[in-house]
Amino acid sequence: MENNQEYVEIKGIPFIKVSNQQLLDDHLYPALKAKRKTFIVTANPEIVMEAEDNNTYKQIIKQADYVVADGIGVVIGSKLIGNPLPERIAGYDLMQQLLERANQERLSCYFLGSNEVVLGKAVENIANIFPDLVVAGKHHGYFDLDDAAVADAIERTQPDIIFVGLGFPNQEKWIHRYYSQFNHGLFMGVGGSLDGLAGYVKRAPKIWQKLNVEWLYRLIKQPSRWKRMLQLPRFIWHILWKK
Template identity: 35%
Template sequence: MDETVESIKDSVADDRFTQHVVVNVAKLVNMRTDSQLRESVHSCDIINIDGMGVVLGARILGFSVPQRVAGIDLFHELLRMSEQNGYPVYLLGAQAEVLEEAVQKIKVSYPNLRVAGHHHGYFWENEEAVVEDIRSSGAKLLFVAITSPKKENFINRWRDKLGVTFVMGVGGTFDVVSGKIKRAPQWMQNYGLEWFYRVLQEPRRMWKRYLVTNAKFFGLVIKEKIRQTLRF
């Protein structure tokens, strides 16, 4: 986390554009069949592991992953950094009422933060106007709270016209900040069970995304582990 925040801080200070993404089990599985999503992720300058499932899978296969960098935690770290350095931010995504509530709570938590602008996430018939609003706002950092793969593809499609120095997708972060969705207790986060907590809260919407992709991912990990074993 510290390394990521420091790298982003340096890039914003140097006015060097940085495109950021976090990956979890579902995203990695979907990237195998969704070429546009795969291209959008590969185009990023910084890729962090969000889901504990990916951390566990990497460690099983012998890769050293010291720490996950959860998108929502990084979001708050970057708001704090932006407040301290006077960097204006733009918040894009979620339902209008959810976004408004999130903006108000962010302003309370970070009273000196400059929110240059915000817009809800239902703008697909008017993308160019939203991009122009972001560009003209003067924001340095852009946070996109839209579901995957829409957010990754939107960022990659418009990256050269957004006018910001840093951009990252933050998924359902505004839902959590607003209070619409509760984040898993810390012990569940520590054991990589946030996905299960989300399924319990929104079973109809989340069960397939998590349960099916988790099974596919660990099947892939097992196959790769067998290949590694046979090589030796």
């Protein structure tokens, strides 16, 4: 974390108090230009509550350079404690913006996660949309986190950006475990974004996004997510109880 930056602490997690564009222009783009190693966590209420239940995971998140509010629930929580965050910073959108930047600057990206079919289609689509982006490599997400050979292979490609789609908490655990062996690179956990980029999961229509009910659209499309969605009311209850 930067000492001169303002943060909003929610359940012990320090969220950087910036807009999406400020994050890019003042922090991530300069870090890429300077080849400064960077770890970013896009945290929603589910991640915050996982950290609440798992202190080891909480400490990993707290060691990230940037934790941003990927979830309207986090923004609502910040308002409830009287220190509102400017806006939600959606992880999927942030990934798209970084891909666009990589395309403009001819940066290299490595893609880790999902299964072979989804990953292959996602990388194929990315290469078509961003032809000047350099694909440093890809690897599926079905491996043991203790298998250092995967990190070794990625490190040899010297990527500028490493997108890790292992789902939480594994993606943050993997980044934390192998971060020190890289000399540069922006590391970002992207959850299921590879599924979206592959075209297997559709993003909510813009109107749902603007109304901040994208979570409801995803629940309707994927009813099996209902147990995960229970973390949102639990998160809000924790905020209100502490208040």
